[in-house]
Amino acid sequence: MPLLTIKSLCIEFPGRGKTERAANNVSFELHAGEILGLVGESGAGKSTIGNGIVQLLSAPGRVTSGDIYLNDDLISNFNAKQILKVRGSRIGFIFQDPMTSLNPLFTIENQMVETIINCLDMNQQQASQYAIELLAQVGIPDPEIRIKQFPHQFSGGMRQRVVIAIALAGKPELIIADEPTTALDVSVQDQILTLIKGLCREHNVGCLLVTHDMGVIANVADRVAVMYRGNLVEIGDTAQILGSPNHDYTKSLISAVPRSNIKTDRFPLVEYIETTEKGLDSIDVTTHWLGQGVRHTHSDDLLVIKDLNLRFITRDAMFERNRRYLQATSNVNLTVKQGETYGLVGESGSGKSTIARMVAGLQKPDSGSIQFDGLELVGNPDKVAIRNARKQIQMVFQNPYSSLNGRMKIENIIAEPILFHKIAPQGDVSQIVGDLLDHVGLGRQSGKKYPHEFSGGQRQRISIARALASRPRLLICDEPTSALDVSVQAQILNLLKDLQDELGLTMLFISHDLPVIRQMCDRVSIMRHGMILETAESEQFFEHPENAYSAELLSLMPRFDNIYESSRITKAPN
């Protein structure tokens, strides 16, 4: 007898013009004590199903057909009053962002006791006692003291523990965890997942774990359901789905996950979701305008950074001694060779983006030197030379939704740098723009459209085309794929690799994602607190890290490949 049974559930969002089907005939079962991972990319409808179960769909979404049973009760037929009794006491919810899912104006005790009294028959004192027990269970030290504190006194991971405690407060039969670790650091993610797993076993609670992260699934889920555009394409044991998927979508999804244990040349099979335009005229870059930029070099080292320092004022004051600073980069030295991909890796706040911004000229360093092809960029009075050099340094940004001017047509966005720097005769520009759009896989007719008509991955292609328009030699990629779904990420990384091969680009590649770095980079520097701790050849770095911090980061890397590899070999029977 399953805990949760969903039978041909359909959820629709009636919208302007057409009705969006967020869930289409979805059926699955979930047993007590089991963790079912619901995986899919953004827009697949996985969160919608979680919300649909407890009737928390945001208007105008509605369940159009299908039955949801919780044990024996048909909860999809419950009215608003009945479902209130189900939420909290029978189904607990864990949300994505622990920073916003707790009310900052109340203490932890207020929030927990409120839930407990609401769901269980207890008085204030008992509830308070029970709340402390729960906090202890989820691993919060000194729960008697911590319970009197406010949410802002807890770190992100601790808050997520409190949210889990609240979800458990009503002694639910089922927990729906919607991306519970997406907003957390890698090290904390691991602890939270272990906690959820342990609690489900201990209390014999079923858990529906909604996530986009295959690594999370591999770590905790017993079974996996794969969603694609509102359809449930495949469901089965974790090892079987990840090891030998049947459906084409699952195959392409798994092949798109960057592997952390081995460097592959390209990501295979990633054309399932967003196919690029077929039959585009490919251009021969060696004879094309695009390949005829400045190529002469003074030395083998394209970019040389020496003793680069920058600090930000965190507290301003009239007198020097009262000011407080944050050292964003301190004495950074690095050398990028012609034609290589140089990776900068580190956790958020380690100063890797700051270096990129200084190289791109968006930020002025306090001291140090940046030499591009032998030309000093810091404090050089020769403005013309600087401008010529800057033209050859282009950047691809993190967020494809804000990095394109929404009021300009694509063709104008790409043509603007060519026209501004006068690097091609006026008459040729529209031809060049069309060729560029073809080359990044969008097709020249897309030049007539505006950015909002494109998806995230397509916008990133436009962003790349724009960066290529001024014929750069150094392309800075600042987390170019961290806002994208994993299969789109694979396509963009493939595109970047192809372009690098064809145009001989040098790349400075910045990411917090170690597997991505491994796939892309020839050499790697690891950064922490504004300092470079270690620089090594990529293979060397991943196999034999010298620095203790690098080793620690590498050990926390999501271990998606373990299960992938082992199931490949043994075809895991379970």
Next chain:
Amino acid sequence: MSQQQISNASSRWQRIKQSDLFYYFSRDKVAIVSSVVFLILATLAILSPLIAPFDPYDLRQLDLMDSELPPVWIEDSDSRFLFGTDDQGRDLWSTILYGMRVSLLIGIFAVLFQGTIGITIGLVSGYMGGKVDSILMRIADVQLSFSTLMVAIIVLAIVKSAFDGETYSSWAMVILILVIGLSEWPQIARTVRSSVLAEKEKEYVDAAHVMGFGSVRIMFKHILPNCLSPIFVISTVQIANAIITEAALSFLGLGMPVTEPSLGSLISIGKEYLFSGSWWITLIPGLFLIVIVITINLMGDFLRDVYNPKLYKD
């Protein structure tokens, strides 16, 4: 070539029809009614020389014997005068039509003027930041700490006493536009500045820097087009404000001269006769003023709702 122009025009019309603005508009009864009413009034005002039965500016058409006649639906009225006449025997309907034209002209041009100043200052202030921003915004604060009416009254009083009546009458409209525009620019400047502050953090601005574009190009070609929605909204509301300010000034005798009355000066003329029974001279122009201002404000509310990202999404 003309073929292409036609297809361009039709595709533009297609885009308008498919736009969110049109979609929400076609679903909002209040917006439709208010814009239809406004369009009718505006058309009447623009075409007033063709529509109006009399020319209120032509003194030869006036006859004092016709003064203070009531509207046609009241006894003792004259069928020539739809809404009756004022104290000088002017046809009230014609005078209202001409007066609306004056009011709308002042409203629109005052907003264009304050928009030019406000957008430029807001853009520079938000984009440059630092000292420039502090200085410009403190100037705006000082300006805002005087009420618009106070500034306008002082300036108009000085101007009126400096020039003779004849000169003032002929320049009254221009002076009103300048005064209202000058005293209201901080409203627009602050709105623009706040959206520039939000926009300039976005990566497309960084991208433009990396391309090597200059500040002026980035400000006007990249940031400004992305700040247009709030400017659009506030301008609509500011037109209504400017019309009211003009009416208030005219009511106080500082605005349009009696020979070229705006709605405000008509109301002002009528107030002396309000208790002698001739209520229509004040109330009917007052009604038109209220309708114009309400319709503009309702359209402004509609625009604000559409452009509010929270409401916009569902």
